[in-house]
Amino acid sequence: MEVMRPTLIRIGGRIYRKNHIQEKAHQHEEEEEAFYAGLGDGADEPCDAFVIEETERGYRCAFDVPSPLYKYIIGKKGETKKRLEMDTRTSISIPKPGAEGEIVITGQHRNGVISARTRIDVLVESFRKKQPFTHFLSFALNQPVIQEKFLQFKKEVLEKCSNDCGVSSSLFQNPAKLHMTIGTLVLLNEQEIQKAQELLQKCKEEFAELQLIADRLMDRFVTSGLMLKEWDRVKLHATVMNTLFRKDPNADEQSNTTIGKFFKGRESFDGRNIMKLFENFYFGGVQLNSVFLSQRFSTDSSGYYATSGQLTFS
Known part of the structure; x- marks a missing residue:
């Protein structure tokens, strides 16, 4: 085949x-x-x-x-x-x-x-394709209202599910780095970072709706060669718990093309009870008006990832 x-x-x-x-x-x-x-x-x-x-x-x-x-x-x-x-x-x-x-x-x-x-x-x-990603496109979700709800979620999960296999505080994302991922990029020099910045700005006038923004951003960056396409449509998601955080609280989620390498040696956890008890947990509402070209393994003065580029909608 x-x-x-x-x-x-x-x-x-x-x-x-x-x-x-x-x-x-x-x-x-x-x-x-x-x-x-x-x-x-x-x-x-x-x-x-x-x-x-x-x-x-x-x-x-x-x-x-x-x-x-x-x-x-x-x-x-x-x-x-x-x-x-x-x-x-x-x-x-x-x-x-x-x-x-x-x-x-x-x-x-x-x-x-x-x-x-x-x-x-x-x-x-x-x-x-074999290089680890260096940047990612994201919507920041680290606003105070979301952080407060996230910490409430963490507290309740630990109170109700700490006896479940593998569930501990080390699983949870850093509240200051909560984000919604659009896609990951491999930018290997300053020229490629500059290319990504320019491409981000060119997208500004064409987009209107959240899923449309994510899908079209993905299409543009895939066409440019800076991003790999993994799905027909972008699966917008925000990571709140991940076994990667056990070893490094500042770790970033892996893209599907590289995640298999990192499962080895990671302690799993039983999330069935969490999914059942918190399937309708409300994390709050915020207005998303910026897309960030975020640098992996970095932190800015606010606690979020250092930004290499930003697309802001009026």
Whole structure:
């Protein structure tokens, strides 16, 4: 079934096929070799979305890739880069590790440069998905009325359900960081943060209703390549209890693409009684007039997450 329905990767408005390969336990330095072996003919399709310059010596394509992803293009002992250059008959120049700059592809033939660029984009997109998210779009729910109701909820849960398996105060969210999640992002350098800020502002004039705001924000950020789409519609939610909080009260919820890694070693809890007793608990009402581009693992002066960008509705 994997052959009949291969994974599709969207890059720059086009869709590419990632051929299925046998899953093995690889170290990060070796993963790109296995992935590269899975790049099929779909990665060589001519694409007019790239800026290819004609020079006296042939053709040239320069583009930005966040420095944390360089290693996946270079590969173990430089093997991935060498194979790319050999297969496409091009030369690929990559900035030194940790230095932000442009990757430059040069070659005698335009199709070779396009093929190298396309393969690098598919490679980068695949390994970007494996990076932990750095930011998320959110509606802040840390207003006093919500915090007061949340603390009441916490108090009553502990009074009535503390004897249930695994239920303790360590499960509860920090009241100052209550929020409704729209989606998570991987922003790997200042340029990507700036791109996300600009995209957020462009969305302002088009939205009106809460679910519509969330859905359209998701669509825009998915199209830009900064966010992965997990559902047909955004499942608006606010986390009040999570086993992640046991080890770190400031922990953030994980997206579905990475959460499996974190279940190992986490103590579960029996939430059936809580759901039964508090299914209609009222947390209060607030007016949501801002969307925040929030930075993970951060805190501002109010106790909420540090903000990298904000979209405010009148």
